[in-house]
Amino acid sequence: MRGPAWPITVLLVGYPVWWALGFGGLSVILLAAPMAMVLWRRRPIRVPRGFGLWLLLIAGYLVSGLMLAEMPPDTYGDFGPGRLIGYLMRLALYVAILIMVLYLGNLTESELPQLRLVRLLGVLFVTTVAGGLLGVFFPSFAFTSPVELLLPDWAAGNSFVQNLIHPTSAQTQKVLGFSLPRPEAPFEWANAWGSNVSVLLVWFVIGWWVHGTPRQKALVAATLALAAIPIVYSLNRGLWIGLGLALVYLVVRLGGRTRVALCGAAAVAALVFALSPLASLFAQRLDKPHSNDIRAFTVSATVAAAAHSPIIGYGNTRNAMGNHRTITTGRTQWCEGCGHPPLGSDGQLWLLIITQGFTGAALYVAFFVGAIRRHWGDRSPIGLAGVLVMGLVLLYMFVYDGLVTPLSLYLISFALLWRNHLGDVS
Structure with a gap:
C-alpha cells in the first residue's frame, strides 16, 4: 500500500469492497484520478507500440456520440437519459483503462515488480472463486449498495446501471428447461464472471504455481478444485471452450517435461471430473444450447442496423423489433418470452459494431x-500467459461483452506483456 503502486493494489485486492459499495467495475474510473497524477509527475510518458489504435478507438467513440439520437431501421426507443448515461459510462471506462495501462507501464520494476502484479491478479482470482461459490450455494444473496441508495431513481432504475451498482451473487436464467442460478459475484453479469475467471486463472497459476513454493502449489491445487464447482455451474459454454483452447495452446507452446506433466495433470483432472456429479450437469448444458437462436437473431439484427452507419455506428445500443420467436416488440401476458434484446449484447465485437461501426470493431481486433504478433516470441511464463490472454480476448469478443470488468483485466494483461518487453530491452 506504500509508494505509487497503491492504486492498482486497492483496485485488485480491494475489489470485493468496491463491489459491496456499489462501484464494482466502475472503481477503475475513480482510481484513474490518482493514476493520472502519478503519470503527470513522470512526464514524458512512455507509450506502448500499437497504443495509437486504442486512442483511435476512443476518438471514434467520441464521434459516434453524434448519432445517439438517430434510429436505424427495425429498432425502437427514445433518446433519453438512459442512452446518454450508457454512452458516458462507456466513454469514462475507455479513458480510465487507457490511463491505467499507461500508469502500469510507467511504474518501475522496483515500484511494482511484475510478479507482484501477477499475484495481485491471483488474489482477485481467489475472490472470484469465492464469489462463484456464493452464487452456487446462496443464489438469492443480494443487497442494496450505498451507491444505489444515493443515486436518484431515474438513474438507479436504468437496467445497465442497475447491474453495475446492485450486488447480487447469481443471475437466474432458464437454461436447461428450468430456472437455474449462474454465479456472477463479484462482477456485473454471469458472462462477465465467466470471462474474468478464465483470465484470472491464467495469472493465478503463473503467480502462485509457476513461481510458488510447494505449500503455495498445494493451495493452488485446492483452489482450482474448488473453482471447478462454479465453473461448471456457470453453464458457460464460452468459458469452457476458452479453457479447452487454453490447454491446447499450452500443450503446443510448451515443450519437454513440462508438456508431459501438463498432459498428465489434465488427464487426471478429466478423470476425476468425469467421476464427479458435475459431469452430468456439464453434459446437460452441452445438450441444450438454448441461447443459439437468441444469439443468431441479435447478431444478425446488429449487423443489419450497423450497415446504415458503418463508419461511426450509433454511439450506444438500440432495442431490436421483436426477437427470435416473434415480431412482437415486448413481453406480454400471453408471450413472456417475446422481449426485445439490446443489439450488441452478445459479445464485444457486436457491441462495437453497433456503437462504433465496423471501423471501431476493426480497431479493437487490430489492437x-x-x-499477439509483437509478443509471440516472448517465451517467459508472463509472455506465454499474456499472449494466451490476448487470444482469449479475440475468442470472447464473439460471445462476451468486454465492458465493464473484463476489459480492465484484458488491458492489465496487455500491460504485463508491455512491461515484460521493457524489462527485456533494459
Missing part, C-alpha cells in the same frame, strides 16, 4: 492481434 489485440498486434499485441
Whole structure:
C-alpha cells in the first residue's frame, strides 16, 4: 500500500469492497484520478507500440456520440437519459483503462515488480472463486449498495446501471428447461464472471504455481478444485471452450517435461471430473444450447442496423423489433418470452459494431492481434500467459461483452506483456 503502486493494489485486492459499495467495475474510473497524477509527475510518458489504435478507438467513440439520437431501421426507443448515461459510462471506462495501462507501464520494476502484479491478479482470482461459490450455494444473496441508495431513481432504475451498482451473487436464467442460478459475484453479469475467471486463472497459476513454493502449489491445487464447482455451474459454454483452447495452446507452446506433466495433470483432472456429479450437469448444458437462436437473431439484427452507419455506428445500443420467436416488440401476458434484446449484447465485437461501426470493431481486433504478433516470441511464463490472454480476448469478443470488468483485466494483461518487453530491452 506504500509508494505509487497503491492504486492498482486497492483496485485488485480491494475489489470485493468496491463491489459491496456499489462501484464494482466502475472503481477503475475513480482510481484513474490518482493514476493520472502519478503519470503527470513522470512526464514524458512512455507509450506502448500499437497504443495509437486504442486512442483511435476512443476518438471514434467520441464521434459516434453524434448519432445517439438517430434510429436505424427495425429498432425502437427514445433518446433519453438512459442512452446518454450508457454512452458516458462507456466513454469514462475507455479513458480510465487507457490511463491505467499507461500508469502500469510507467511504474518501475522496483515500484511494482511484475510478479507482484501477477499475484495481485491471483488474489482477485481467489475472490472470484469465492464469489462463484456464493452464487452456487446462496443464489438469492443480494443487497442494496450505498451507491444505489444515493443515486436518484431515474438513474438507479436504468437496467445497465442497475447491474453495475446492485450486488447480487447469481443471475437466474432458464437454461436447461428450468430456472437455474449462474454465479456472477463479484462482477456485473454471469458472462462477465465467466470471462474474468478464465483470465484470472491464467495469472493465478503463473503467480502462485509457476513461481510458488510447494505449500503455495498445494493451495493452488485446492483452489482450482474448488473453482471447478462454479465453473461448471456457470453453464458457460464460452468459458469452457476458452479453457479447452487454453490447454491446447499450452500443450503446443510448451515443450519437454513440462508438456508431459501438463498432459498428465489434465488427464487426471478429466478423470476425476468425469467421476464427479458435475459431469452430468456439464453434459446437460452441452445438450441444450438454448441461447443459439437468441444469439443468431441479435447478431444478425446488429449487423443489419450497423450497415446504415458503418463508419461511426450509433454511439450506444438500440432495442431490436421483436426477437427470435416473434415480431412482437415486448413481453406480454400471453408471450413472456417475446422481449426485445439490446443489439450488441452478445459479445464485444457486436457491441462495437453497433456503437462504433465496423471501423471501431476493426480497431479493437487490430489492437489485440498486434499485441499477439509483437509478443509471440516472448517465451517467459508472463509472455506465454499474456499472449494466451490476448487470444482469449479475440475468442470472447464473439460471445462476451468486454465492458465493464473484463476489459480492465484484458488491458492489465496487455500491460504485463508491455512491461515484460521493457524489462527485456533494459
